[in-house]
Amino acid sequence: MLELFTKKVHTLLGIDISSSSVKLLELSLSRGRYRVEAYAVEPLPQGTVVEKNIVTLDGVGLALSRVVAKSGTKARTAAVAVAGSAVITKLIEMDAELNEDELEEQLRFEADQYIPYPLEEVALDFEVQGPSARSPNRVEVLLAACRNENVEARESALNLAGLTAKVVDVEAYALERACTLLEPQIGSGQEGLTLAIVDIGATMTTLSVLHNGRTVYSREQLFGGLQLTEEIQRRYGLSWEEAGLAKKKGGLPEDYQTEVLQPFKEAVVQQVSRSLQFFFASGQFSDVDCILLAGGTASIPDLDHLIQQRIGTRTLVANPFAEMALNSKINAGILASDAPALMIACGLAMRSFD
Numbered sequence: 001m002l003e004l005f006t007k008k009v010h011t012l013l014g015i016d017i018s019s020s021s022v023k024l025l026e027l028s029l030s031r032g033r034y035r036v037e038a039y040a041v042e043p044l045p046q047g048t049v050v051e052k053n054i055v056t057l058d059g060v061g062l063a064l065s066r067v068v069a070k071s072g073t074k075a076r077t078a079a080v081a082v083a084g085s086a087v088i089t090k091l092i093e094m095d096a097e098l099n100e101d102e103l104e105e106q107l108r109f110e111a112d113q114y115i116p117y118p119l120e121e122v123a124l125d126f127e128v129q130g131p132s133a134r135s136p137n138r139v140e141v142l143l144a145a146c147r148n149e150n151v152e153a154r155e156s157a158l159n160l161a162g163l164t165a166k167v168v169d170v171e172a173y174a175l176e177r178a179c180t181l182l183e184p185q186i187g188s189g190q191e192g193l194t195l196a197i198v199d200i201g202a203t204m205t206t207l208s209v210l211h212n213g214r215t216v217y218s219r220e221q222l223f224g225g226l227q228l229t230e231e232i233q234r235r236y237g238l239s240w241e242e243a244g245l246a247k248k249k250g251g252l253p254e255d256y257q258t259e260v261l262q263p264f265k266e267a268v269v270q271q272v273s274r275s276l277q278f279f280f281a282s283g284q285f286s287d288v289d290c291i292l293l294a295g296g297t298a299s300i301p302d303l304d305h306l307i308q309q310r311i312g313t314r315t316l317v318a319n320p321f322a323e324m325a326l327n328s329k330i331n332a333g334i335l336a337s338d339a340p341a342l343m344i345a346c347g348l349a350m351r352s353f354d
Contacts (some may be wrong), residue, residue, distance in 0.1 A: 011077065196288040201297075217279050224295075304316060
């Protein structure tokens with residue numbers, strides 16, 4: 001959909017660099033059906049990425065090297081994403097008769113009206129959205145700008161692992177693209193639907209609202225699965241790594257469910273409810289048709305049922321791979337468990353087929 005730079009290639013690895021892990025996904029497409037060719041997830045050392053900013057480049061590079069080796073992929077070109085909070089977007093109207101080169105030239109000439117940074121410090125891109133509703137002689141153009149340092153940090157981390165970044169996308173648009181795969185889950189086309197995607201990462205929860213398949217609202221809050229890991233650490237005297245493993249694999253004392261997990265699930269419900277209230281207060285919509293849970297925390301058993309019960313809106317755990325074929329080396333059960341955390345990586349991998 002939208003990238004900060006792009007060159008056409010055949011196979012792009014979708015690589016999602018989050019606060020707690022790096023995720024890699026490779027897709028192929030044959031006769032209209034996607035197939036998962038390779039995927040892997042590799043945890044990041046604590047503090048390597050903070051609030052989606054790369055702090056320790058070598059640490060991310062090392063994790064990327066491991067995730068590539070673990071996945072077994074032979075591809076070496078990738079699509080990565082920057083967080084929505086790092087990107088300035090502006091919808092502007094321009095003359096419909098301008099070709100792409102003329103649009104680019106005019107946008108660069110006018111960009112300082114919309115971008116609060118020196119233009120030499122930002123990567124710029126744009127996409128024509130379609131005719132203006134107000135004037136038939138004009139088109140709506142989505143302008144996106146991101147500080148060069150955010151793009152370059154991701155390029156450099158990939159380079160350390162022998163990978164080349166061919167596309168730098170925006171997380172919200174990667175999510176939007178992956179959501180096109182969820183129609184069988186939702187049970188109908190996206191036309192007329194208002195979907196709330198709640199992506200609960202390690203430290204950040206992002207609410208993205210899609211209407212007719214387009215992002216109309218996005219908001220980030222500091223809250224995530226890290227809080228559960230820290231509580232497990234504190235209560236049971238485990239190391240950071242042990243707590244993270246126990247959270248995923250189980251084996252904790254009997255009181256874990258009632259004393260630790262249930263209070264955390266209640267806190268998630270509260271965060272989802274609060275995020276939706278902020279959205280409704282913006283005045284665009286007063287309701288959503290469905291809540292889709294993404295991110296690692298979405299895999300907590302029965303979290304979707306609890307949210308649906310408390311908020312009263314149909315709630316599903318996102319699985320973009322439900323209708324996909326799988327390479328024989330892929331473990332279907334593990335992929336299904338990791339699926340909600342792979343939404344951004346999936347949307348990025350789909351860039352191969354633009």
